[in-house]
Amino acid sequence: MSKSTGELTPPEFVFGEVMERLRLAIGAPTKAALAKALGMESNTYANRERSGSIPWEQLLRVCVEHGLSADQVLTGRESTGPNVRQPLDVELLTAVLTAIDAELAKRRENRSAQKRAKAAAVLYEYFAGRQVDQAAFGRFLDAVLET
Numbered sequence: 001m002s003k004s005t006g007e008l009t010p011p012e013f014v015f016g017e018v019m020e021r022l023r024l025a026i027g028a029p030t031k032a033a034l035a036k037a038l039g040m041e042s043n044t045y046a047n048r049e050r051s052g053s054i055p056w057e058q059l060l061r062v063c064v065e066h067g068l069s070a071d072q073v074l075t076g077r078e079s080t081g082p083n084v085r086q087p088l089d090v091e092l093l094t095a096v097l098t099a100i101d102a103e104l105a106k107r108r109e110n111r112s113a114q115k116r117a118k119a120a121a122v123l124y125e126y127f128a129g130r131q132v133d134q135a136a137f138g139r140f141l142d143a144v145l146e147t
Contacts, residue, residue, distance in 0.1 A: 013074055015052045021073050022059060026066050037062055057143040064118055064144065070126050089128055096123045099141055111145070119144040 019034060028034040035045035038058040048055055063070045071077065100119055104111060111119070122144050127137065 013054055015049060015054055017076065018054055018059070018074055019049070021076055022062060022068075025068050025073060026062060056139060057146055060122060060140065060143040061146065064122060070122050074126070089124075092128060093120070093124055096120050096127070099123075099137070100145070103141055103145060107145075109145075 019031075022028075023031070023034040026034070026037055028037055031045060031049075032042045035042045038045065038055055039061075040048075040055065040058065059073070060070060062068070063073055097116075097120055100116055100123075104116075119141075123137070123140055126140060
């Protein structure tokens, strides 16, 4: 966690590497185009770049909008692809779905089944195979539900 901003930035995520993978994945020709896709001004992007503060909410929104693997954008690991079956972690999937429903109920909001499924897919994909930190999970859940 960054001491100055309180933002979650795990050490394995390097701002420049993550943003470059995202830029290439969405076909943004420049950092300015990436900043625009993230919904921020170029100077805001430059400030985040200097501080190393990843814009989590915006990054996840762009991943969802473009159908990108958040895990691949964040880590650079190749996706296993849709045709490769991985064992389903039913406990994690149940936790993800329960958390989404609880958060929507708390907000008194409703989302279409498709939006809930997209949110569940992003969260499940990211947290599958990782030890789940509740603070990180909550932050990602908030970001994904904002998309």
